[in-house]
Amino acid sequence: MYLRYFGLTEKPFSIAPNPEFLFLSDRHKEALAHLTYGLGDAGGFVLLTGEVGTGKTTVTRSMLAQLPESTQVAFVLNPALSEMELLASICDELNIEYDAKEATLKSLTDVIKARLLANHEQGGHTMLIIDEAQHLAAEVLEQLRLLTNLETDHKKLLQIVLVGQPELQQLLQRNELRQLAQRITARYHLLPLTESQVFSYVKHRLNKAGCNTNLFSDQSIQYIHQVTAGIPRLINLLADRCLLGAYSAQQQEVSKQIAQEAAKEALPLNLIPEHQKRALNMPALVSGWVAAMFACGFGLSFLF
Structure with missing residues (x-):
């Protein structure tokens, strides 16, 4: 119009993501540098948190643009899943064939690990990105940790990027997740x-x-x-x-x-x-109005 x-x-100012409008503030660049460093290290987990709308998706897209073409990436955008559902989603994202009717945690884990090893032997890398990761259950996070157990003498075969709101940091402080927290090689909280x-x-x-x-x-x-x-x-x-x-x-x-x-x-x-000021003044205005009503001789029966 x-x-x-x-x-x-x-x-x-469309809210739909558009690479043409990519804007990296100093804070976004710093976040990107932290993630890139973490992924270039021995692997494991990388953590990006921030309030809703602060640009976590922008940073993630920028990170993806810098990955080698040999990197196979799996996205999980709906993390409210069980352990079985998560592993099945990873298989789907990595185009791994499996028997859905006969699938077990062990069978899905085995085929995923086979793909990780195959990618590594071919000189490639494998990355898993989980958005809204604050919704992951503790047992699902533990399952992810177990996936990162497969490694060579120098690096993990699966790199995992956890993206979420600040609650994700609190979740990872739980005692039963301390082993996972120790595997985080880089973390950054994105400010407005x-x-x-x-x-x-x-x-x-x-x-x-x-x-x-x-x-x-x-x-x-x-x-x-x-x-x-x-x-x-x-x-x-x-x-x-x-x-x-x-x-x-x-x-x-x-x-x-x-x-x-x-x-x-x-x-x-x-x-x-302007609305906040009115909201703060409203109790005082109501009290003053009620006092004035009593001063004029009206009782509570008038109010109710």
Whole structure:
């Protein structure tokens, strides 16, 4: 709707992942460096955590782009699985044939280990990436640890990347998972963008969409950082609505006022400072109103 008005070739703030719009902040680059180092070591487990929308998928995609072509990667995107279901999913991802009706934990483990060894003998690598890993059951994590027992004199034959929300760190602190925790060769917790990084992020995405002018005032960017806490996914939601608001008002620049109105439409109310102030003042307002009612001679029967 607003593309032609602002001279854009496509939506700059779509929440759908698009490699063309890849933006790596200093924090994303640091996370990528930690993961790459961990994977280049002896193998085992690598851990990436962060709040929802902070860019864990962005870092993971960047990591994948740097892997050798000889690396076979298995993805598990729904980790709420039993041990059997997880091993079956790994087999499916690695194109390993197995008899689903006769499958057991041992038989699935055996065929997976056979594939790991075959990949290694052919000069290849095998990697397992598990998203939303905070939902993994302790016994499933232990099963993953057992898979990493297969190794040569120099490295593990399976590298596992666990990606999840901060709860994953708490999960791995459990006593029964201490052996797995000791095998984590690199870990990184991804923080949201700083205010200066939000400026760079917005400019980067506008440029990628064909705009070489700044469509957002400094005050609007500062407000966007404030209400989104620097979380890229929320920034995209709000910035997109800001451009729509500026178009509707026939303005060439997103002002702070436009950003404030857009936030009410695009974000949960509890994130908006103006609403937070009203919510905090509400008990006092209600108490004052009730006191005034009593002062005027009205009793509780009026209220109920």
